[in-house]
Amino acid sequence: MIERRNEFGQAIGPEVAGWTARPRPPRAAMGGRACRLEPFEPRHAPGLFQAYREDREGRNWTYLGYRPSETEDEFQRFAEATYSGEDPLFHVVVDAATGRELGVASYLRIDPANGVIEVGHINFSPLMQGSVQSTEAMYLMMRRVFDELGYRRYEWKCDALNAPSRRAAGRLGFSYEGTFRQAMIYKGRNRDTAWFSILDSEWPRLRAAFEAWLSPENFDLNGRQIQRLEDLRSQGR
Template identity: 60%
Template structure:
């Protein structure tokens, strides 16, 4: 424990800390996924078509917007979000098909403290439960920690969103607590569950991702041999 001259406990030193750069608009390339800045002309039609496969609109339940009954309305939304600096929206492109099949963003970007959140995650059925889905999250967090040197990467979701909570833990985030009545959206209450990865957690988590994404972990049908959630158990903080 660190204490001051009065014997009071204080936070550990962060020597030489300086504000970090904001996330750039440069693309990210992986083996299964490519991350590009969201663009209406390039991505709106592809995303709308991919989202349409979710006929019940389940992917929109825990987002503050959508679903969209018309492509033109969705295109307008994409065009508006593409101009935003915070949230900073990205399209997730499946390299096998070359088509945009999902969206994610950096938001609440605090470059001075080295903290950023990942959110507005919307995976179409074509992206869900694929290697590209996992790799997209890895590429985004790798930029935050390895390229930009941030200290903390956050994930927040509606506490009732069981799939999102399970995904956070599978991806290496640690649960930090529940913020009751944190927001109102679509006319209903939201209790928010908080998760995070810190720069101290990241080296072990990165190693797990690198092992899981390695070509030898996939069989001839492109299916992973190892479960990421099981691999993460040893990497997560106690």
């Protein structure tokens, strides 16, 4: 990158020519081969409650800012209060074959003026953890951000102690940027927050790797992957 300087000799960033504020994410479904993402509606809550009941020990909720519900009525009230806003904008992951609700993820801290948006509040039930649906859901959300809306930066943040989330960010192609110490208090305990990001300039290579990984040809007759997403990315596909 060529260094630019102003009239005072101070280093300044490159010009972002022709930039205009980006649209906010629409309340519209995103469709894939294995799953689709639907903006949350109250009708999704019973299916989500049943999916989350597969998490017998409540592990999914350790690093979330809220706790599991004991009854379906309680979860219905929680979901309608938590999942119905515009920021965070929650989407429900629905199995394309069965129509069953599998989990949620959201866009949040939406900053159209600067083209920055975060993915978070991810709560994938055991029915989809480690599945094709979990990867495809993340790909579909990235594709909307970069290809449809033209954002410049996509963020992932998590409790620095959340090892599964950190591994997931790395597998999906996010770059670790650092840790904000004592960034938050939740559930009465400290949270140091690890920051990750993907930039628009990085997206074409990541998109190609996702599409190669998600291709039916990348899975054997038993549904096992043939090439890992990380390997496809390192090959520059």
